[in-house]
Amino acid sequence: MKDSPQDSKEYLQKRAFFDSLLTIYGRKPVLEALEDLSLPVHKLHLADSNRRDQLIARMEQLATERQIEIARWDRKGLSRISKNARQDQGVALDLALPHYGTTEAFLAEQSARKEKTKYELLALDGITNPQNLGMIIRSACAGGMDGIILPRKGCAQIDPLVIKASTGTLFKMRILRCEKLASALTEFQQQGVRICGLSSHAQQTLSDLGGDAPTIFVLGNETRGVSEEVARQCTQLLRIPMHNNVESLNVAVTAALISFRHQR
């Protein structure tokens, strides 16, 4: 026996907490997040090299008022945290987002349920444009999707540009992280989840999709579409019928048409 059940539970809770951390950076995004009392902030990171101007003073004041830990680093230490030395402006902030987790944790949660629930997720395959990523999150959140699978490989990562384009909805949306999308989808498939790849070449259309099994809609790169490796994990392909021989839609628009399709 490796762990007593309690230890194991503690370990899982700790791990879930670290999985829920999202680090943002840059003076304006960090200040805005500190000012937003609805956001659960974990830790403020400051570089020693920062000139102590009004903005930094305001961040320190807000952190103190909110009883948020402040960590101080040399320039190099801070860039290890922000992972973006060029744009962090000497400032980073860890958010502990309750809706931010992993596909693994989500699947474990679903298996633990007695009754299967119907859920709908978007999965992003090679979405590299931060503007599009932000708009996808915004549309999916407004349309009531249950989550977005965002792999660490091959997609834009959440940064100030994405947060801005999501107009704050990032903090409400369930974001499920995984390493590689294809591997994560295999696990969903094994649990009986339908994996629908969006493709302009598909026979079946989005509105043909019936039934109420849990479903994942895979959105591919705007130029290349869904990658071959990911397409192999799809249980079906769907297209959105278009007029005037238009070949494709902006990926955030596709996300919206999927997310809002239950409204006639």
Added chain:
Amino acid sequence: MKDSPQDSKEYLQKRAFFDSLLTIYGRKPVLEALEDLSLPVHKLHLADSNRRDQLIARMEQLATERQIEIARWDRKGLSRISKNARQDQGVALDLALPHYGTTEAFLAEQSARKEKTKYELLALDGITNPQNLGMIIRSACAGGMDGIILPRKGCAQIDPLVIKASTGTLFKMRILRCEKLASALTEFQQQGVRICGLSSHAQQTLSDLGGDAPTIFVLGNETRGVSEEVARQCTQLLRIPMHNNVESLNVAVTAALISFRHQR
């Protein structure tokens, strides 16, 4: 009697031709348009100050092959044509787009019909972001809208950025120009057209909208929404119901949800 009917018809045809002209500028957009044989090009404009490099030589060659008139101007003359001296790079091109016209001509065409047809248009009120304008055109074209009303006042104008964001759909979509949107809408209203303003405060939802009268959907500025002056011309207001207390959608996403709403 001012004109014989024939003169008047000739005059109207000439006028319709000039209303159909769209001037684009910049070396890449102009070269791409010249290379696209499906685009009806009227005239190529070149500044004398251009260095005669490969790109210019290729444009001249294409124009000669396609029997397109080349007009040569001094720098100032060219900027009067491009209306954008900063970005024209000494090159402009008049396209004669069959789908490009005025609200006036469209209304005259509709009155001339014996049977009323049902049509659906988008009208843009204060859409200033070229990226959004291009995406709206793309979505509306793919969704099968019958046209887009684009006022000269208060909206982004069609430029290379918009053409790029529309991914070529601009050349397929019926674009109806007018001076001020509010005045144009008054004329539609007088012909019994429903004018639906999109507003997050509306009681009625988009899916409540029944009937099959001709309809115009008015999209407002992303921050301020539909302007007061234009809202006064609306016969009804509609909202798109949203989850998670999301307040608004990207305007191009809204355009897509309207344009594709006939697909279940």
